[in-house]
Structures are given as C-alpha cells and as structure tokens.
Amino acid sequence: MATGRTHRPATRSRGIPEATVARLPLYLRALTALSERSVPTVSSEELATAAGVNSAKLRKDFSYLGSYGTRGVGYDVEYLVYQISRELGLTQDWPVVIVGIGNLGAALANYGGFASRGFRVAALIDADPAMAGKPVAGIPVQHTDELEKIITDNGVSIGVIATPAGAAQQVCDRLVAAGITSILNFAPTVLSVPDGVDVRKVDLSIELQILAFHEQRKAGEEVGAPEEVAGAVPPPPVAPHRAPSGAPGADSGRQGPDGDVPAVMPA
Numbered sequence: 001m002a003t004g005r006t007h008r009p010a011t012r013s014r015g016i017p018e019a020t021v022a023r024l025p026l027y028l029r030a031l032t033a034l035s036e037r038s039v040p041t042v043s044s045e046e047l048a049t050a051a052g053v054n055s056a057k058l059r060k061d062f063s064y065l066g067s068y069g070t071r072g073v074g075y076d077v078e079y080l081v082y083q084i085s086r087e088l089g090l091t092q093d094w095p096v097v098i099v100g101i102g103n104l105g106a107a108l109a110n111y112g113g114f115a116s117r118g119f120r121v122a123a124l125i126d127a128d129p130a131m132a133g134k135p136v137a138g139i140p141v142q143h144t145d146e147l148e149k150i151i152t153d154n155g156v157s158i159g160v161i162a163t164p165a166g167a168a169q170q171v172c173d174r175l176v177a178a179g180i181t182s183i184l185n186f187a188p189t190v191l192s193v194p195d196g197v198d199v200r201k202v203d204l205s206i207e208l209q210i211l212a213f214h215e216q217r218k219a220g221e222e223v224g225a226p227e228e229v230a231g232a233v234p235p236p237p238v239a240p241h242r243a244p245s246g247a248p249g250a251d252s253g254r255q256g257p258d259g260d261v262p263a264v265m266p267a
C-alpha cells in the first residue's frame with residue numbers, strides 16, 4: 001500500500017477554496033432549518049449568525065457560488081439550499097458502507113440524519129461471524145469476506161471505518177483496493193492512503209481535550225494568577241492541544257465567530 005495522504009490544493013475545481021467548502025455544510029444546516037420553518041428569504045447577517053460564521057466571510061463564500069443576494073431582500077432560502085446542495089454533490093444519492101458494527105457502527109447505522117442528506121447506508125460489514133445476517137437498523141450485517149463484492153455490487157464510493165484502531169489500516173487498504181475513494185475514519189489512528197483517496201477523521205475525544213484545556217484556563221482565571229514567589233521554580237509549560245495545522249480553525253483554537261472548528265477534521 002502506498003503511503004502518504006491526499007494533499008488537496010487549497011482550491012477545488014471551479015476555484016472554490018477548501019475553507020469555503022468546509023463552511024458550506026454549516027450554511028446548509030442553517031438554511032435547512034429556515035426552510036423547514038418556511039422562511040422565504042434571509043439576510044447575510046441573519047444567516048451568518050445562524051451558521052456561526054462572520055457575515056463578510058459568508059458573502060465572500062457565496063460569491064464563489066455566484067450568489068449575491070438582493071439588496072434589501074437578502075438571499076432566497078430555497079434557491080440557496082439547492083445551490084449549496086448541488087455544489088456539495090448532495091443532489092445525488094451516495095451509498096455508504098459502514099465497517100465495524102459495534103457500539104459506534106450500530107449507532108451510526110441507526111442515525112436517521114444521513115438519509116435526509118443524501119447518504120444511504122447501503123451495507124453493514126463486520127468481521128465477527130456471529131453477527132453475519134443479524135439486522136442492525138433493518139439492514140443485515142455482512143461478513144468482511146464479502147467486502148469487495150458488496151462495494152462493487154452497491155457502487156459504494158464512501159466507506160466509514162468504525163473498527164478498533166488495530167484493524168483500521170487493514171480495513172482501509174481493502175476498501176481502497178475495492179475502489180473506495182472517500183473514507184470517514186472514526187478509529188483513533190492515522191490512516192495511510194494513496195493519492196486520490198480522501199480521508200476525514202472524527203475524534204470526539206480530541207474535541208473534549210480542547211474543551212478541557214479551555215476549562216482549565218477558565219478555572220485558572222477565576223482563581224487569579226498566582227503571585228510570583230522569589231526563588232520559586234516555575235511550573236513546566238502546558239502545551240495546548242490544538243487542532244492540527246491545516247484543520248479548519250486550527251489557528252483559532254476555540255470556536256470563534258467563524259464557527260469553523262467542526263468535530264470532523266482532516267486525518
């Protein structure tokens with residue numbers, strides 16, 4: 001297996017920067033909520049607040065979509081939902097396979113929110129022979145022996161890994177060899193993939209560690225800075241655990257007005 005991650009250019013096709021692409025789902029989530037409340041139009045300020053993004057950045061992002069809104073009226077909610085969905089490739093169905101149907105894999109399979117966003121769970125795969133044939137979320141679990149055939153038969157291009165860390169690379173290699181080009185990895189390990197394969201990593205414990213860092217800071221601020229004692233040995237510096245460089249919000253450290261510190265980070 002070739003090593004090295006996909007290094008995407010800072011801009012995608014049609015000149016949309018990666019940072020803008022990373023914010024499009026935030027706009028879409030806010031717009032979908034407005035659409036569900038039958039709100040016809042929204043100003044850039046209102047939408048920016050709902051999405052947790054700076055309004056100047058929002059206007060710049062939308063200019064890449066060719067969407068400028070109407071002065072005094074704002075943006076047409078339904079049209080923007082369509083435009084962003086189309087840009088994100090959500091106007092088509094994406095069959096997804098989940099590998100590792102334990103606590104997490106079963107929870108993901110049971111989550112109804114994927115289908116409404118165009119992601120259909122096409123198959124569930126696990127290495128445990130005792131699970132084969134057992135339904136989870138109404139879908140029978142299939143054994144890993146069938147992995148390649150399942151992917152080919154279902155035309156799957158997105159794989160979700162929810163196996164223990166020790167199995168993740170091997171599962172990843174098989175998924176890639178079977179033709180998968182996008183992987184969402186929940187296992188706490190860094191995956192090596194060949195060029196052309198995108199990996200996104202979700203690690204909630206990293207998010208909690210960042211919150212713990214800020215909690216510790218806040219607690220320190222409440223107590224007040226300790227007075228310097230002559231001759232006292234200073235405590236060792238504590239390295240803040242930040243998002244890796246390149247991750248959205250990596251430089252901001254905490255959720256700021258731009259709201260670009262999502263739980264999903266590049267692997």
Ligand SMILES: NC(=O)c1ccc[n+]([C@@H]2O[C@H](COP(=O)([O-])OP(=O)(O)OC[C@H]3O[C@@H](n4cnc5c(N)ncnc54)[C@H](O)[C@@H]3O)[C@@H](O)[C@H]2O)c1
Pocket residue numbers: 099100101102103104105125126127128144162163164165167170171185186187188202203204205
């Ligand atoms: N990213 C996050 O925020 C987050 C949160 C929770 C758990 N996790 C991680 O998700 C993974 C799963 O956690 P869990 O609690 O569901 O574990 P679990 O033990 O309940 O389930 C793991 C499943 O993977 C299966 N499996 C093992 N090796 C396999 C292989 N080679 N091919 C296919 N299936 C295989 C097992 O049979 C089992 O059903 C772990 O790596 C865990 O650390 C991540």
